[in-house]
Amino acid sequence: MTTQINGSVVKAFKILDLFTEGRSELTATEAARALKINMITAHRFLHTLEHIGALVMVSRGVFRLGYLFAELGDRALRDGGLAAALQPVLDQLARDLGEACMATVFERDMAVCIAKALPDRPLYVDIRIGSRLDAFCTAHGKLWLAFMEEDQRDAWLNRTRLQAITANTITSPTALRQELDQIRRDGYAVNNAEREKDIYALAVPVTNRNGKMISALSVFGASASLITQNRPTLLTRLQEAAKSCQTGL
Amino acid sequence: MTTQINGSVVKAFKILDLFTEGRSELTATEAARALKINMITAHRFLHTLEHIGALVMVSRGVFRLGYLFAELGDRALRDGGLAAALQPVLDQLARDLGEACMATVFERDMAVCIAKALPDRPLYVDIRIGSRLDAFCTAHGKLWLAFMEEDQRDAWLNRTRLQAITANTITSPTALRQELDQIRRDGYAVNNAEREKDIYALAVPVTNRNGKMISALSVFGASASLITQNRPTLLTRLQEAAKSCQTGL
């Protein structure tokens, strides 16, 4: 057998996950319904999480996220130092290109946004720090898959179903393998509105001195020109930026 | 009796708290020692937290914070919208004054840093988002105590021991009460190196249209002049800034 997992802790985090799914307030009844658990149990977990400081009760039975997570989140981002090291590069990149940029790491089968920089325009496409991006239908995700150890990639392909999300999503494992081969040859990945309609992206890997991929940088936005006319220019700047990161790592 | 608290969840967060106390990596043996729990138990909790995605195993038995918290932290900060609303005010303030500035809320008996802006200088005093500041020996903390409901303040005073941290820490309840009365009269609070040697601060409350205190703003740094020669000027600017927040809330 493998190490035994504590069910209470799992349940507590399932409740916390409800907050990441767009809710900002939660009651015992809502949590119970959403997770299909007993309402009394939900009630007790909410109170336990409040006792700890993870949640704050705003009125009888109504809970919000507490600032405890602000600290843990801040630590998670700065402990590797990666996010901090990449931030100035992203800032410069976003200024230069006039488009939103971000950096990811790969964790639990998905690309996770660890830093971003937004363009100085009134309207732009934004992403939340900590957001998790599907591996098979995003530029970052495909990049990570492409540069992953082969056996890990195979394992990933075996356990993941390629469910169509937009008209452009790649849903055939064979097609995806071909795409990943291409990405490895090209050294960059494209998202052609495969995850969200009208959202395009161009991503390149960031490697350390040993050639190991430690992050990925991208430009993203609502303009298809990112991956058509402007692709060569953007690509050059992205690759320069990715290279300039190495010195700081 | 009161709602029963789930011990497993409490234990899980005690382990996570070890990370906020300056550690970036943890093993079962270390956790067990730090929390005086059985090593096998610690081992299982670490694995449970990894299973959930709260931690990541970097090598056999060695764990780091996962980026799950980046998302929860981001949500916690933006859900109230307070941090986002105050950020531009802080940025401007830090630029104008050439000193570090921050904003807090009051949660679980302490002032919690929810936003900050740093001066454009090579060396400066920094604070981590999410850091919790003792109520009795910081400018923010004393401000919150001063403007709190009287019965809550009394309850707080009853359950808290005023332990000296620096030579300037106020340790007598009577003296603290007098200080809080003074703060209420003045409308601002000072930290005269009461929490950290050579760290000074000046803080003012942010109120909403109903006059309820919803945040606090401060200038802080390593220069005593913050609370001596420059106090009048800084105070004026802080109070203007605090006032300007109201429109955004």
Added chain:
DNA sequence: AAATTAAATTTCAAATATAGAAATATTAAA
């Protein structure tokens, strides 16, 4: 203002999941 309803909270016994001892596996150091 009283009655009604819905949800939150507490109490208690049964069921279950957790804790820790002991054994084993793994890694690093000598």
Added chain:
DNA sequence: TTTAATATTTCTATATTTGAAATTTAATTT
């Protein structure tokens, strides 16, 4: 290769959690 230290698994007594039922609280309708 041996030794030592720590990580991991197995097993079962026991402490903890669970959920039904009862009670309290607050909001909504009459």
